Amino acid sequence: MNTAATTTTDDHADSHDHEHHDPRLAHHFDSHQQQFDTGKLGIWLFLVTEVLFFSGLFGFYAVYRSLHPEVFLYASQFLDTVLGAANTVVLLFSSLTMAWGVRCAQLGQTRGLMVCLVVTLACAAIFLGVKSFEYTEKAHHGLLWAGMYHSPEHHDAAAADGAAGAGDHAHDEAAAAGDHGDDELFEKTKHTLSYMTTVLWVVIVISGIALGLLFKNPNKKTLATVAGCVLVSAAGMVIGAYSSIGYHHFGHAEKPTDEEILMAETVPAEYAAQKEKVPEPKLAGTFFSVYFCMTGLHAIHIIGGMIAISWLIVRTAHGAFTTYYFGAVDFVGLYWHLVDLIWIYLFPLLYLIN
């Protein structure tokens, strides 16, 4: 665990009062308990910094929501509650498997730990898949942050400059155009996504082949596990993306019911039906600034978590964890739960504004 520099120093220091040559115990600790407690305090303090880091964004949210509530009311109807809720459940499930994995690690059940970690990784990937569908769709509707925001009132002329001018469209006209334009946009969304999924498929095939080739080779354990992690992540994202496309299709197949309208589907046709109730306020783009900043930073944390989990999987494959050395699993787990925790707040704050 030490680099060359400290190993030399250890040579003459450890020999007489530290009988242990336990590679799992760093040189400056006396016992595994101390090492674990130290790491635990460290990770909690790290989580403290994460909370404060996000507090800036929550401040952004709170200030603008309390100053311009109408913006949030108006714009959040473009977010798809069902997708959001599904993603919430996926993340919650990944939290469960992570906690379960920690339990397995504590009890020394390496196999169980492996399964739990892989499932967690897959769930994280599914979450990202769904998110990328949502992002792509928003982008095609021109529902972007303030500087790039295109008012949906002229979304069929999305190419035009979207500085929220007072649109004098006749309402029914807009509704008709909306219905038509929506299908087109959905096709576009699917198109962009299909590029992404093509890339992912390539990744899946390559990492699958790599995994197959390396699986039997005991010297290439690390590489094989990394390939496996990549495979799981890419597959998870594809599943996430396709199931949200499928869901969206399904939502279009039948006539939208009133309930769906209430649930504020991402369909400008329905929005057109609602428009009389909630006129588009100024600064509507601010909501999407908040939305992209918060979910974007959260997604970056998810990606970070996926890397950390992959690292755990590799170490598990090497049998690094034992009943007295499982700190890393616990700490990554805590981080992962925090990411989940933030989503628990983001979901109602962004998707469920009524």
Add this chain to the structure above:
Amino acid sequence: MATVVDSSNPKSDFPIQYRELNYLNCSKGWKSWFFTLDHKRIGIMYLIGVTCAFFLGGLFAVLLRTELLSPARILLSADGYNQMFTLHGAIMTFLVIIPGVPAAIGNIILPVMLGAKDVAFPRMNLGSFYLWMFGAAFFLAALALGGLDTGWTFYTPYSITTSTAVITALLGVFILGFSSIFTGLNFIVTIHTMRPPGMTWFKMPLFLWALYATALIQILATPVLGITGLLLVVERAFHIGIFDPALGGDPVLFQHFFWFYSHPAVYVMILPAMGVVSEVIAVHSRKHIFGYRFIAYSSIAIAIFGFLVWGHHMFVSGQSKVVAVVFSAITFSVSIPSAIKVFNWLTTMYKGSIRFTTAMCYALAFLFIFSIGGLTGLFLATLATDIHLHDTYFVVAHFHYVMMGSSLVGLFAAVHHWWPKITGKMFSEFWGRIACLGVFLGFNLTFFPQFLLGTRGMPRRYYTYLPEFQNLHILSTCGAYLLGLSSALMAATLIYSVYRGKKAPANPWGGASLEWQCSSPPPANNFDHPPLAGDPYIMESVVYNEEIGGYVPVECQGAKKGSVTASGDKEA
């Protein structure tokens, strides 16, 4: 040669002070430095980095002052001047003062003082240093990419519209923030979990209390700076309309975000320096520190109160009146713990046997300068007065008295106090004291006139001025030259000592805290046995030994040299 082999054998009963192996020579080659996990080596690398940044920032300062010799143009254009003061400020705060005492000196001294083998997370410690380098590289890149002219405060909306390299600089700040967070996190965890038996909270030297309080601030405030910088980057790159009034954003919100970090950050700068002064004054007055608990608690109080006052930077920014009054009141109260410390230091010196060593001279300079700096802060905290003084040279003088005159002088004191421990060499006291005198005089000559300028209405951040201000500006510039020369002299004295200095004894000043009980420089592992911690301020526990040229524990005085051992063996 034989002794070297012998002494490296831990089984030998050769006293630890006489072992030839220490952290500096225990391994060789650039790799042993760049990949080291030894907190002392990381601290040294920090110290070198901070020194380079200090002289770069200092060079900018000298250029700025030279430009101000006359209202007409001398060296710099108006734009050039703006860029110069921005980079001077940014480098000095983010690269020098914030990492100065905690990351450089604290890294070297904290584990030794605590009696631990290392900090809790050595790898993270190294990572923090590399982040620092990385952040510094971003600053240099900003310099190369067309400079930066927003002031170190990056106020919106100007920072959104200017064409200079704001994004690069902000990324630098973001990275440096994480470097600082890692250091702070490491220190808190180390102090909580790595204390050897017997080292209770109230046996910790006050420097450790100060570092602990500092680390609290670093952990709680710096993430907010990180997200602020990130949001401003995103605002500039994508126009998200959070701070940009053109998109309905609120520029004052930026000031809230910024000062929520940056006011506590001034305590990140001053608290460690206060900790240093507590050590230096006690040791060089050869007296137990007065009011130990008060000093310890006041550090924590400052850390907590420091978070409640950020609005005093925004009295004229359109902040609401209620909030302004609240912030003004809390600002007054935050000066109480600072004053507590000053009184305790004075009382510690009372009837002590003061030796005017270089470190002590710097500590005395600190006392004088910090008192002025802190008291002028009270003027600024007064709402009505601040309307007149805000954004004038008075503010410039105030924060230089506390940042340069106190934090940096505290760093100088720390460097001189622990130099024998860090390098194992004694520097020339004579030249050290001359440099100290120069720094003190130069500093006051530079910044005292600025108080006068400020009260007469000279605004800050201008490259020209009305002719009636010229005399004071010239005085100030002369002071800056003296200051620059003296700091160069200080550096020269110290560097010379590394090559030609006398070998330092384990305890040259007679300190009673643990770092003086291991050899100078300490062995790579600090302590073979966890040392036994006693009261760190009982100066009578050590006495001067002619033979060694330094202090030894009382028990060992008169006994043969062999019994002078590391603290772990002291009682044996």
Add this chain to the structure above:
Amino acid sequence: MSDHVESDAHAENPQSCHVHVVPVKVLVGVFLALVALTVVTVEAAKFDTGSLDVIVSMAIATAKATLVVFIFMHLWYDKPLNRLAFFFSIVFAAFFLCMILLDSHAYDDYVKGFQQDQAAIAAPAAAPAAAPDATPAADAPATDAPATDAKAAPEKKTEPEAKPAEK
């Protein structure tokens, strides 16, 4: 080697690490409760409860967060120090949010006034002085005008700033 101050005396066997292990039943139970709460919060959002809306959804989110923090993150069984650290951070973030909320409401009218000024007079002269502190007293009437629709009574602008603003 004697045992360590804060690691509670397991020095007899350095190869041990005592922690609390959460039973599987509890884990699954917590997960089910979390899913149930998610459903509840989605359903609750369908009813128009006016301003209670935020409170309800935040209460449910906090209930979920509590479950995650205490059970999944073991905080219930953890050392008091870790608990303290985490809760301190939340209190702290809350304090920060409250202060900026309080203040940004107080000067919101100025911001609105600024926007209207910009819209009305296309004169860019006021543009660099976006911070309300720098808008001189001259445009005070314009600042007050839009406040009619605002809920908060506008504060009179009392600080005619003579100094050049922060650049």
